[in-house]
Amino acid sequence: MSLATQALPWHQESWRRTVEQIDSGKSPHAYMISAQAASGKRYFANMLAQRLLCHTPLAESACGSCPACLLSAAGSNPDLIVVKPQDKSKVIRIDQIRELKHFLETSSHSFGKRVIILDTAETLNISSANALLKGLEEPPQDAVFLILSDRPKAVMATISSRCRPLKLLSPNAAQALEWLSAQAPSAASEDIEFALDYAQGRVFSALTMLADETKSLHEDISEDLLQIIGQQALATRVATRYQKNHCAEVLNILSYWLSALSKFEVTGQRQYVKGRALQAAAQQMPGDSSSNRQFAKSLMSLYTQVVQAQTQVAGVSNPNLQLLLEDLLMQLQQLFRTTKGQ
DSSP, X not given: OOOOOSOOGGGHHHHHHHHHHHHTTOOOSEEEEEOSTTSSHHHHHHHHHHHHHOSSOOSSSOOSOSHHHHXXXXXOOTTEEEEXXXXXXXXXXXXXXXXXHHHHHSOOXXXXXXXXXXXXXXXXXXXXXXXXXXXXXXXXXXEEEEEEESOGGGSOHHHHTTSEEEEOOOOOHHHHHHHHHHHOTTSOHHHHHHHHHHTTTOHHHHHXXXXXXXXXXXXXXXXXXXXXXXXXXXXXXHHHHHTTTOHHHHHHHHHHHHHHHHHHHHHOOGGGOOSHHHHHHHTTSOOOHHHHHHHHHHHHHHHHHHHHHHHHHHTTSOOOHHHHHHHHHHHHHHHHHHHTTO
């Protein structure tokens, strides 16, 4: 965990109010920090944790030089614990809450605050949520809970009712583009705009997309989808290539493509098709205007199936990923085969 010293531009007002509460002694023992996914709430929580743990905090941030800050920067501050789903688990398990209970029963190593970041609170199951309740109801004097959620309404009421809500704003388009340009100065402006559009305005997801490894994977998948559309690749082989490690990425890109292509098919506006591969796919759609509406309906029907598949993959049903991808990619191939009269 690197030391965060400046609030994100779209969070500055929330940061100012929160620091004022802390410095006036009016801060609660637990915050429910909610925001759109990948818009910076984890960054906010880390920065807040670092300031709470700092021995000599500055007006706007942690000092960066005290022993607590040096430990925080190294990711080894013993007075900070992060609880979140581990490995491939999609829930916070009760044994993790038991470990947290042990943390709460010990004293601060520096005789200051102790901070608990509980990430993705909506993944608490009934057992782990009930186990957490005692810590929230009778917290040690020096403990502060920072509970994070993309979907605060999905968090059990017994948890959320014991926290002070702190809803963070998402950046507007201008803020997002300016921030991404500063974080990825070598990226072309059209790549930044595409990444932000693909990530649906979620700046940290867009930033991840601009990283070399992620960008390369995205380009490979896009090229394979383009070959499927062009009847140049077998859907079964493409499914085999990605089902083990990158099924979610394929589904994400496919859903983006189908949504964009259907909008383009209905409106004719090229603003909906961004990126070389997607633009090439758009060129293979039917040119006969009488076929456009039916083709758009077919695209949206397949899009609905992809969204359902994303829900399955993200859930606990453990579908057969090979068969799932094969079915969707074969439908995609058949849909575009029909446009070519094959």
